[in-house]
Amino acid sequence: EITKEQQALMKIILDAYNRHQIPQDVAKKLLQDQYSAEENFLLLTEMATSQVQVLVEFTKNIPGFLSLDHEDQIALLKGSAVEAMFLRSAQVFSRKMPKGHTEVLEARIRKSGISEEFMTPMFNFYKSIGELHMVQEEQALLTAITILTPDRPHVKDQHAVERLQESMLDVLRKLCALQHPQEPQYFARLLGRLTELRTLNHYHTEMLTSWRMNDHKFTPLLCEIWDVQ
Numbered sequence: 001e002i003t004k005e006q007q008a009l010m011k012i013i014l015d016a017y018n019r020h021q022i023p024q025d026v027a028k029k030l031l032q033d034q035y036s037a038e039e040n041f042l043l044l045t046e047m048a049t050s051q052v053q054v055l056v057e058f059t060k061n062i063p064g065f066l067s068l069d070h071e072d073q074i075a076l077l078k079g080s081a082v083e084a085m086f087l088r089s090a091q092v093f094s095r096k097m098p099k100g101h102t103e104v105l106e107a108r109i110r111k112s113g114i115s116e117e118f119m120t121p122m123f124n125f126y127k128s129i130g131e132l133h134m135v136q137e138e139q140a141l142l143t144a145i146t147i148l149t150p151d152r153p154h155v156k157d158q159h160a161v162e163r164l165q166e167s168m169l170d171v172l173r174k175l176c177a178l179q180h181p182q183e184p185q186y187f188a189r190l191l192g193r194l195t196e197l198r199t200l201n202h203y204h205t206e207m208l209t210s211w212r213m214n215d216h217k218f219t220p221l222l223c224e225i226w227d228v229q
């Protein structure tokens with residue numbers, strides 16, 4: 001019982017999600033052979049910077065987003081960037097990417113100055129996303145829902161964001177019922193991943209701090225979106 005306008009919304013979100021991807025020449029850099037912790041950190045920084053640019057373009061295509069208060073648009077992007085990048089990089093681990101990217105990305109993350117205590121929750125998350133075998137539509141909607149989280153820091157008009165998020169949640173709920181009729185709790189499992197994502201935010205903040213203590217440099221875009229330096 002997905003309505004006509006919900007189908008239109010789904011198409012817009014999916015097209016935006018597929019249109020905005022990391023350029024292949026950037027993604028291919030993952031496969032080059034330098035593997036020092038420094039090299040890996042630089043590569044991951046380039047990936048993250050490119051991914052943030054992709055994320056901004058995707059977000060601008062979410063119906064209603066550009067009509068939100070401008071400062072709230074920034075607050076939503078800053079508040080959701082890390083979570084959206086965990087979702088996106090999770091695709092690489094759930095083998096959406098060409099052979100080889102998965103192992104290489106894992107190897108680079110494991111040797112980039114991130115302390116052991118963050119590796120377990122990070123790779124547990126990647127595994128739990130992989131087990132869901134999400135279709136593209138679900139991944140695109142889940143990313144839009146993550147970005148449209150009303151209670152991010154400094155969001156003024158939370159109700160306006162809530163209304164946009166609710167319409168996305170309604171489409172996702174119906175899509176899950178259609179895609180996984182034999183698994184009525186699938187939609188709830190997807191939402192459970194969003195809760196797990198929030199815990200990763202805290203780990204990520206500590207990862208940033210420890211990188212900075214070892215004098216690692218980020219790009220201007222990442223400094224702006226993560227309020228560092």
Ligand SMILES: CC(C)c1onc(-c2c(Cl)cccc2Cl)c1COc1ccc(-c2ccc3c(C(=O)O)c[nH]c3c2)cc1
Binds near residue numbers: 046086222
């Ligand atoms: C500043 C750096 C060191 C950093 O800090 N925290 C994190 C970080 C980490 Cl280490 C894990 C999760 C989230 C973040 Cl922000 C990172 C690295 O972030 C990323 C972000 C995104 C990709 C990523 C995305 C898509 C694709 C892709 C495709 O879709 O075609 C093919 N290859 C991809 C690679 C990798 C690494």
